[in-house]
Amino acid sequence: MSSDCTITGWDIGGAHVKAARVERGRVTGVVQVACPLWQGLDKLDAAVAQARAALGDTRHHAVTMTGEMVDLFDSRAAGVVAIVERLTAALPGELHLYAGRSGWVAPSAAAAHADDIASANWLATAAWVASRCPQALLADIGSTTSDLIVIDRGVASASRSDADRLISGELVYAGLVRTPLMALAPAVDFRGRRHRVMAEHFATTADIWRLLGELPEYADQYPAADGGAKTPQASARRLARMIGRDVDEGSMDDWRTLAATFADAQLATLVDASRALPGIANLPADAPVVCAGAGCMIAARLADALDRRAVTLASLLTDCAPTCLDDATTCAPAVATALLAETAR
Structure with a gap:
């Protein structure tokens, strides 16, 4: 990646678009915009435009997503390709796609790496948290779902898909706002x-x-x-x-x-899922629960139930504008993706 010092991290979800602006390692702006993607790609266009208006444009964009799961698309791979095509048209400058264990890939490689790009936002957050807190339970409680990821000696889950994480308990469909x-x-x-x-x-x-x-x-x-x-x-x-x-x-x-x-x-x-997570028994008693997402306070309740201390994701940031601290915790994957991309340059 280029040496340009400003980057925007994007987390394209099925219900929200989250974006974070990072300048020389400092988080300077974070925004969340409603995006009912299942209603059409025009909703993504509108949400991206609103986020750009709030944060301003940068030359570099780091992208992760879960929006490919919505039933607008015939398959997850088709969703990845469609979202990337739309972002390529909407965003000025260069796009870098987070492909988890495959690293960073260009938009032209989206189809070939669709399985790694799809729903990898949890892994972006976990990878960044692992660089700051080598042993922890990451609990990212969003509007719709909860990600529960054991980080042990800097290594996160071996899961590769949402299906894997539903089996392991690392993905729980219960969130702060939208769960019936x-x-x-x-x-x-x-x-x-x-x-x-x-x-x-x-x-x-x-x-x-x-x-x-x-x-x-x-x-x-x-x-x-x-x-x-x-x-x-x-x-x-x-x-x-x-x-x-x-x-x-x-x-x-x-x-x-x-x-x-x-x-x-x-x-x-959430407690039942956490207690059955792969690797949870290996975490020492002083390993914290890193709380993230709009439901950060639910994650703090989870920490208490597990008899572990709670820390917010924002508290792990070395440099963040004070006005962005709460939003950085809420929009953890967007922030993490931007910071990981900056490190990769």
Whole structure:
């Protein structure tokens, strides 16, 4: 790569585009933009343009992605190629694609390396964290999914695909905002009685964390499940429907208690997955949980449940503009990809 000292890291997801600007090793800007990629590639164009407007242009771009998984594409490989073609047209300067264990590849090699490029953003984050913290559990809790990666003596997982990570427990489809509550538990207790949960898209994890007062406003970029208001009262109404009730059948304290029950179910899923991770038994007791993603506070809860100390990804950065610290933790793969690319130059 060129010696030019400024680079933008891109994480192209199926629901969000994240971008980070790095200048001479310093993180100077980070942005997350909603991008419902399943609705069409024009959504990617709009999100990239919005991120460029926020961060300004650079001559070099380092790209990782998970967006190839959306059902807009017939296959993951086709998704990789389509996304790279769109970015090549949209971004000025040079593109460098993160291909995990295959290193960095040019856009012209995207098809040949599609399997390595696809959904490698977790590996970018893990590789960068390993350079700062050689033994740790990386817990990146995003809007939709959670990445749980053991880093031992500077080496991350042997998994090569999302399928591998679903088998190992390193990928859990439970996030801060977009997860339907029916995915968290088949039944919950409410006011002393067991209720089976309706298998309907009535409410999402955004509702439970909003009711608990822990949902960062910037993280909630999508409409509510019913397209309605994003208030505690509206979240309580949506939550009540999950157990076949109306909101006036309970107090706000009742609905907050139910929200906490769903939150505990989400945490229990992450704890169970973490305890079964390959290599977790080899981590010493003082190895921390590195918390990242929009659901960083859920990762901190996970650390407490595992009896490990929690550190944020931003705390591992050697140089970051103070205004970017929270966003750098939220958009970890974009930041990591930019920093890895800078090191590779």
